Amino acid sequence: MTDRLPHHPHHSRPGDPTEPGDPADLRARRSWQLLRGAFALLGVIAVLRLVGQPAGPMDWALAALVVIAGGAAAFHARAVAAIEARRESENASFARILSGLSRSVSADAIVDAIVEDLGKVSGSDHVVIVRRRRDAPVLDARLVSSRPGVADSVTALPLTDLEDPAAPAVIADRISRRVSAVHGLANVLAAPLVAEGSVIGAIVLSRRTGEAWPASTLRLLDGAAAEASAAFSRAYSHRDAEAQASTDALTGLPNRRYFEELVRLLARRRRAGDAVGILMVDIDRFKVLNDTYGHGTGDEVLRAVAGAIVSAVREDDVPARFGGEEFVVLLRNPGTQVAFEVGERIRAAVAGLDLGSLGVPGVSVSVGVAVSTEPDEPIDALIEVADKALYRAKRAGRDRVVAA
Numbered sequence: 001m002t003d004r005l006p007h008h009p010h011h012s013r014p015g016d017p018t019e020p021g022d023p024a025d026l027r028a029r030r031s032w033q034l035l036r037g038a039f040a041l042l043g044v045i046a047v048l049r050l051v052g053q054p055a056g057p058m059d060w061a062l063a064a065l066v067v068i069a070g071g072a073a074a075f076h077a078r079a080v081a082a083i084e085a086r087r088e089s090e091n092a093s094f095a096r097i098l099s100g101l102s103r104s105v106s107a108d109a110i111v112d113a114i115v116e117d118l119g120k121v122s123g124s125d126h127v128v129i130v131r132r133r134r135d136a137p138v139l140d141a142r143l144v145s146s147r148p149g150v151a152d153s154v155t156a157l158p159l160t161d162l163e164d165p166a167a168p169a170v171i172a173d174r175i176s177r178r179v180s181a182v183h184g185l186a187n188v189l190a191a192p193l194v195a196e197g198s199v200i201g202a203i204v205l206s207r208r209t210g211e212a213w214p215a216s217t218l219r220l221l222d223g224a225a226a227e228a229s230a231a232f233s234r235a236y237s238h239r240d241a242e243a244q245a246s247t248d249a250l251t252g253l254p255n256r257r258y259f260e261e262l263v264r265l266l267a268r269r270r271r272a273g274d275a276v277g278i279l280m281v282d283i284d285r286f287k288v289l290n291d292t293y294g295h296g297t298g299d300e301v302l303r304a305v306a307g308a309i310v311s312a313v314r315e316d317d318v319p320a321r322f323g324g325e326e327f328v329v330l331l332r333n334p335g336t337q338v339a340f341e342v343g344e345r346i347r348a349a350v351a352g353l354d355l356g357s358l359g360v361p362g363v364s365v366s367v368g369v370a371v372s373t374e375p376d377e378p379i380d381a382l383i384e385v386a387d388k389a390l391y392r393a394k395r396a397g398r399d400r401v402v403a404a
Helices: 023-052 057-103 107-122 168-183 215-246 256-269 286-293 295-312 336-351 379-395
Strands: 126-132 138-145 153-158 188-195 198-206 276-283 318-323 326-332 365-372 401-403
Touching: 023 057, 107 126, 107 138, 107 198, 107 215, 126 168, 138 168, 153 168, 168 188, 168 198, 188 215, 198 215, 215 256, 256 318, 256 326, 256 379, 276 286, 276 295, 276 336, 276 379, 286 295, 295 318, 295 326, 295 336, 326 336, 336 365, 336 401, 365 379, 379 401
Parallel strands: 365 401
Antiparallel strands: 126 138, 126 198, 138 153, 188 198, 276 326, 276 365, 318 326
16 A cells, blocks of 8 residues: 555645645645735735836836736646645545445445546546455446446456465456456556455546546545555454354354354244245264264264255254254244155265265264244244254154154
8 A cells, every 4th residue: 555645634724835824724724825925015016016107127027027926826726726725625536435444344335445436536437346255256247437327336256366475466456457457447456455365356436538537536436445455454353253153163153142042033034824944853872972972973973964954954944053953943834744855855865975984884863843824933942842853753763854
């Protein structure tokens, strides 16, 4: 990153180059007043010499110099005022971006906060936010056009632009060339996005004209990229912390805390006629397995069983580790027969596990099934019903599915 913008805009009068109250501003204002006073005095002297006596060449030269100096002073005042106006606009825009970033808690919200103002104030035709996806080895490039009526577009780019080690600015330039080739953009300007110690993408600006980008745009882009990088780091840390708090470290499945929060949320949104199914799954004789083969082997078996459960359930079903050797599966809108079939698929998937590399001949599970279509029936009560069905499966000989 290069220059960083100040977070508070200046408030100056035209011709005053700094903010009132600042010591530098006080000196500048005094020198400006002295200059105006000297110019006024010169003007009075020039007028008196022209009207008080026959004007000679020196008198007219003095008058001409006063006119030229006056014009230069007026031009200077307007130029300083224009610079200050641009600075105020630049700082106000950056403050808006900062405000949006400070309220953003997700990666998508951060992207929205960046593109909302950056395209307007930078004079660019397109803003492209490129960032690495956390769940896939690709880069997402979201292109936003400043032209009204043009919809945003998202393109997947290869991750290779990030994988070759280089300085952040070099990687940003590499990404900008890729984006230019994909979208046919010209005259691009890029700044890297850095989070968790590595480059995760870049912000790319483009415009059709070939003129050089002004220094104010460079400062704005670098400042926005720096603050966006910090916001991405916060969002990723927040998401990682939430994931750790809701994920079972051993199996990678959602844990009991997550499952119970999901159940409470589902209970509030449940409508009449919505069916909910619960499968309680327990590994048979797991204590004997632990005592015989050791807890390390037991942990490997738990991972294998968790994988078998995930492979057997439907896409919308939610499996979780409930505790110890017990798992639970939330089924969305199943019939009783469908719920039983899912339970049977789980039983068969676990029975078919090849655990020979662990020295374990095999394991089995017992499954209890409960389904409800009554929106007023608490899901916690349904879990108890499924748990009772599980114990009936155990008493009936294990390695079976029993429906309530």
